[in-house]
Amino acid sequence: MTFLEAYAKKQLLKGSINNLIDSMQVVGRKLLDVILPPKCLNCGGRVDRAHNICPECWKELHFLSDPMCTCCGYPFGADLGVNYTVIGDSLCGTCQNMNRAFDLSLSALRYDDNSRRMIIGFKHQDRLEYATYFAKLLKRAGSRFFADSDMIVPVPLHKKRLIKRRYNQSALLSRILAHDIGVAHEPELLIRTKNTPPQDGNLNKRSKNVRGAFKVTRTNREKVKNRTILLIDDVYTTGATVENCAIALKRAGAAKVYVLTIFRVIRPQSPI
Ligand SMILES: [Zn+2]
Ligand SMILES: [Zn+2]
Numbered sequence: 001m002t003f004l005e006a007y008a009k010k011q012l013l014k015g016s017i018n019n020l021i022d023s024m025q026v027v028g029r030k031l032l033d034v035i036l037p038p039k040c041l042n043c044g045g046r047v048d049r050a051h052n053i054c055p056e057c058w059k060e061l062h063f064l065s066d067p068m069c070t071c072c073g074y075p076f077g078a079d080l081g082v083n084y085t086v087i088g089d090s091l092c093g094t095c096q097n098m099n100r101a102f103d104l105s106l107s108a109l110r111y112d113d114n115s116r117r118m119i120i121g122f123k124h125q126d127r128l129e130y131a132t133y134f135a136k137l138l139k140r141a142g143s144r145f146f147a148d149s150d151m152i153v154p155v156p157l158h159k160k161r162l163i164k165r166r167y168n169q170s171a172l173l174s175r176i177l178a179h180d181i182g183v184a185h186e187p188e189l190l191i192r193t194k195n196t197p198p199q200d201g202n203l204n205k206r207s208k209n210v211r212g213a214f215k216v217t218r219t220n221r222e223k224v225k226n227r228t229i230l231l232i233d234d235v236y237t238t239g240a241t242v243e244n245c246a247i248a249l250k251r252a253g254a255a256k257v258y259v260l261t262i263f264r265v266i267r268p269q270s271p272i
Pocket of ligand 2: 069070072074091092094095096
């Protein structure tokens with residue numbers, strides 16, 4: 001038998017083994033579906049695939065799309081009872097009046113009564129099964145960032161909060177996303193130096209609480225220099241958290257900071 005024949009035979013055997021493993025995995029999954037039928041993450045109804053939501057719940061979600069602010073991603077098309085006339089560079093009222101440290105922020109869904117239950121479950125009730133679904137939403141919403149991003153960084157929790165909560169929900173998402181799209185994951189790059197109280201609705205208070213709350217550790221500065229960072233968080237509320245993370249990253253030398261979140265709180269702004 002020539003070397004080539006031996007090699008072909010080996011590859012054929014390897015292929016058969018891989019096919020066998022794949023088939024066993026499919027059978028295993030089907031068996032698991034019979035024993036434990038997959039449920040809608042939101043309402044608990046039957047779904048065909050695990051880590052998903054049912055068509056009824058999906059209909060209630062508000063996916064965000066263009067036209068939107070070309071900096072913070074504020075959707076001009078949202079039904080807020082205000083008619084916007086988008087002019088010039090398509091910046092929203094807030095972004096026209098401040099220099100954002102991040103370059104562009106996008107979110108998958110509007111935060112509302114329907115989505116609130118999902119995010120509370122994920123964040124505070126150990127419903128970690130949401131992570132796979134949310135990562136899928138991030139992948140869809142942030143596709144324009146991926147080719148350009150050098151690394152994916154989650155918004156960090158303070159270590160005291162992390163001990164109490166046991167997991168950082170943003171890091172769970174960023175890990176799955178980074179693995180899925182093949183971009184480096186750097187969960188330790190940014191740290192939270194201030195243990196800020198749980199956020200309430202007061203905009204000024206939120207902004208003050210997170211001011212200077214993040215930094216890039218000295219050992220990680222070289223990694224950040226001239227790089228494009230994709231920052232991941234669960235909810236964009238006022239933008240204060242991601243803004244302060246972006247300030248820390250830019251101070252450390254980052255060239256660009258993109259922000260990607262699952263949910264976005266949308267409040268009416270003054271018409272432009
Ligand atoms: Zn459902
Ligand atoms: Zn904006």
